[in-house]
Amino acid sequence: xxxxxxxxxxxxxxxxxxxPELEQPxxxxxxxxxxxxxxxxxxxxxxxxxxxxxxxxxxxxxxxxVVEVGSEAKHKLKVGDRVVVPFTIICGxxxxxxxxxxxxxxxxxxxxxxxxxxxxxxxxxxxxxxxxTGGYPGGQAEYLRVPFADATHIKVPDGIPDEKVLFxxxxxxxxxxxxxxxxxxxxxxxxxxxxxxxxxxxIRSAVLLGAKQVIAIDHLxxxxxxxxxxxxxxxxxxxxxxVERLNELTGGLGPEKCIDAIGMEAHVSPSMPDTVYDRAKQxxxxxxxxxxxxxxxxxxxxxxxxxSIPGVYGGLVxxxxxxxxxxxxxxxxxxxxxxxxxxxDLLHRIEEGQIDPSFVITHTVSLDEGPEMYKVFRDKQDSxxxxxxxx
Amino acid sequence: xxxxxxxxxxxxxxPKVLHSGPSSLGAADRMARAxxxxxxxxxxxxxxxxxxxxxxxxxxxxxALVRAYGIRELxxxxxxxxxxxxxxxxxxxxxxxxxxxxxMTAMRHDNPKRDNVGIALAAVLGVTLLDIIGxxxxxxxxxxxxxxxSSYRGRTGFPQGVQAARGAAKDFKVPPDMRAAPAxxxxxxxxxxxxxxxx
Numbered sequence: 001x002x003x004x005x006x007x008x009x010x011x012x013x014x015x016x017x018x019x020p021e022l023e024q025p026x027x028x029x030x031x032x033x034x035x036x037x038x039x040x041x042x043x044x045x046x047x048x049x050x051x052x053x054x055x056x057x058x059x060x061x062x063x064x065x066v067v068e069v070g071s072e073a074k075h076k077l078k079v080g081d082r083v084v085v086p087f088t089i090i091c092g093x094x095x096x097x098x099x100x101x102x103x104x105x106x107x108x109x110x111x112x113x114x115x116x117x118x119x120x121x122x123x124x125x126x127x128x129x130x131x132x133t134g135g136y137p138g139g140q141a142e143y144l145r146v147p148f149a150d151a152t153h154i155k156v157p158d159g160i161p162d163e164k165v166l167f168x169x170x171x172x173x174x175x176x177x178x179x180x181x182x183x184x185x186x187x188x189x190x191x192x193x194x195x196x197x198x199x200x201x202x203i204r205s206a207v208l209l210g211a212k213q214v215i216a217i218d219h220l221x222x223x224x225x226x227x228x229x230x231x232x233x234x235x236x237x238x239x240x241x242x243v244e245r246l247n248e249l250t251g252g253l254g255p256e257k258c259i260d261a262i263g264m265e266a267h268v269s270p271s272m273p274d275t276v277y278d279r280a281k282q283x284x285x286x287x288x289x290x291x292x293x294x295x296x297x298x299x300x301x302x303x304x305x306x307x308s309i310p311g312v313y314g315g316l317v318x319x320x321x322x323x324x325x326x327x328x329x330x331x332x333x334x335x336x337x338x339x340x341x342x343x344x345d346l347l348h349r350i351e352e353g354q355i356d357p358s359f360v361i362t363h364t365v366s367l368d369e370g371p372e373m374y375k376v377f378r379d380k381q382d383s384x385x386x387x388x389x390x391x
Numbered sequence: 392x393x394x395x396x397x398x399x400x401x402x403x404x405x406p407k408v409l410h411s412g413p414s415s416l417g418a419a420d421r422m423a424r425a426x427x428x429x430x431x432x433x434x435x436x437x438x439x440x441x442x443x444x445x446x447x448x449x450x451x452x453x454x455a456l457v458r459a460y461g462i463r464e465l466x467x468x469x470x471x472x473x474x475x476x477x478x479x480x481x482x483x484x485x486x487x488x489x490x491x492x493x494x495m496t497a498m499r500h501d502n503p504k505r506d507n508v509g510i511a512l513a514a515v516l517g518v519t520l521l522d523i524i525g526x527x528x529x530x531x532x533x534x535x536x537x538x539x540x541s542s543y544r545g546r547t548g549f550p551q552g553v554q555a556a557r558g559a560a561k562d563f564k565v566p567p568d569m570r571a572a573p574a575x576x577x578x579x580x581x582x583x584x585x586x587x588x589x590x
Contacts, residue, residue, distance in 0.1 A: 001406070002412075003406060005408060005411075007411070007414065010415060010416055010420060010474065011414050011415060011416045012414070012415040013411050013412045013413060013414045013415070014412035014413060015408050015409070015410060015411050015412050016408075016409045016410040016412070017406035017407060017408050017409055018406045018407050018409060019406065020404055020405065020406050021403075021404035022404065023402060023403065023404035027404075045415075046474050053397035053400055054394060054397050055394040055397045055398060055401070055407065055408050056397075057406060099568075100566070100568075110402070131400060135400055135401065136405075137405050137406055141406070145404060145405075180563070180565055180566075180569055181569045182571070183565050183569060183570045183571035186558070200548070204548050204549070204556070205560075207549075207553065207556050207557055208556055208557075208558070208559050208560035209558075209560050209561070209563060210557065210558030210560070210561045220540070221540050222540040222541050222542070222543055223543075225540075225542055225543045225544050226543035226544075226546050228544065229543060229544050229545060229546050229547045229548075229553075230546075230547055230548050230549070230553065231547070231549075231553040231556065231557065257571075268475075279475070283469050283470060283473050283475075284469065306571050331571060333569070341566075345563065349560065353550045353551060354549070354550075354551070354556065354559050354560065355548055355549060355550075355556070356548060356549075356550050357548065359546040359547065359548035360546070360548070362541070362543075368412070368413075371412075371413055371414055371415035372413075372415060374415045375415050375417075375532075375533075378474075379533045379534070379535065380535055381535055381536065382541075383540040383541035383543075385543075
């Protein structure tokens with residue numbers, strides 16, 4: 001089969017690889033009909049999370065049709081079922097899964113020893129996301145082996161186009177969880193840094209959850225356009241001070257809820273000297289992440305407010321103002337998304353017509369064009385916001 | 392070869408590479424990578440063999456300067472190998488200018504190693520040409536083209552419109568483990584005495 005394979009830093013290739021096989025009784029094989037490039041794939045593209053190996057298949061946002069089912073998954077899946085595959089692999093049985101904390105499933109990370117050493121305690125296995133999370137082959141491929149498939153799937157009815165439900169596997173529940181963990185009240189201002197795909201979903205989620213005002217921060221005109229279309233007030237950080245504008249929009253008090261939909265690769269600009277400092281340290285290997293957004297959120301957030309972080313951080317950050325964080329009594333909520341915790345509800349909202357996540361797709365191409373689209377997406381060329389690949 | 396080593400970390404049923412296809416790395420990226428490693432190599436050489444370099448060029452006494460240039464080359468190399476490769480390559484072009492200016496000072500008639508300086512100068516000019524080609528290529532490949540970006544003003548994501556969407560999910564119950572601390576949770580539904588309870 002064909003698959004997008006990581007060969008090294010900025011080197012993704014569309015390779016011919018062997019087909020996946022059932023390994024365990026709970027496995028299933030899915031023929032991928034649609035998959036997407038996620039913003040967090042770019043961290044791997046840049047090799048900022050150094051646990052990829054040449055030959056690893058990329059991709060953690062995919063859906064398709066079940067073509068083979070292991071003996072112990074047959075009570076939940078059958079050949080022909082249409083499924084979205086969540087990026088978190090879950091057993092559904094461990095203590096964390098029973099609590100709904102699916103992204104920290106205690107069972108599915110098959111590289112547990114490595115992850116225990118790096119994270120202290122292992123988190124769930126993830127598709128196509130380094131050997132720290134199991135080294136599972138990803139879904140930017142024609143076929144995908146889904147481990148623990150009886151739990152790791154979201155069944156979707158026929159008749160809804162792939163584009164409407166594909167993002168149930170990652171960015172939609174990720175934006176949703178980011179907003180949910182803000183515990184949005186009708187009086188709240190929610191500020192969202194980053195108008196990439198997760199930021200766009202967080203904007204829509206905050207609007208649906210009834211925030212008084214949603215403010216979106218970015219500097220790319222097309223992304224700000226899309227944010228505004230979704231009901232957000234926008235701030236272009238190239239043109240105005242984020243802190244001053246946020247204070248102006250909140251009567252000088254700051255937003256109650258702040259969402260970081262950027263993560264470890266904040267935009268670098270001489271007008272934000274800390275970003276240049278972070279980039280220099282990152283190049284020298286003295287810091288893995290660029291936490292400009294985190295610093296700005298802590299500074300501008302209203303005291304006793306909530307900071308929600310769906311953006312991926314990979315390792316060590318520098319100069320995080322703990323004094324401001326502590327004295328202002330801020331709450332930080334973060335984590336990979338507990339996808340299956342939200343998907344029944346979100347699928348229902350899609351079916352009801354409350355939201356159509358396909359609005360975010362700007363490019364649909366074949367799998368062969370995937371390597372070039374990584375570059376286009378990374379360089380924000382051609383007004384690219386979200387790429388869907390058709391194997 | 393690389394795959395056979397990394398395949399050790401894979402399980403039996405995981406797909407393995409059979410044939411490699413086209414890469415996301417373009418010619419400009421590969422050139423940047425080559426020039427980046429060249430910078431690192433040159434930088435290390437300038438650092439550890441400064442005395443031999445100055446002797447060969449008739450520039451005795453300038454060892455500290457050569458070592459400083461070595462550190463500069465390492466900087467060029469690190470940036471050229473990063474995803475900001477165009478910056479690294481343009482910084483190499485600037486560095487080439489500095490190298491040429493420095494070598495020109497050694498082109499004195501009384502310098503017995505003048506021929507060596509001439510060869511070094513020719514080499515630097517050749518590398519400068521490569522650096523300019525590489526920098527232009529990387530800039531062109533990775534820049535956002537100027538001009539008007541696409542407009543996504545119609546992409547609300549809400550089939551029934553933004554106004555209908557505002558608060559449409561108010562029926563959603565935030566799970567107890569994701570509630571905000573009471574200080575910013577809704578206070579309007581609490582009794583006044585509870586809101587102002589003294590410590």
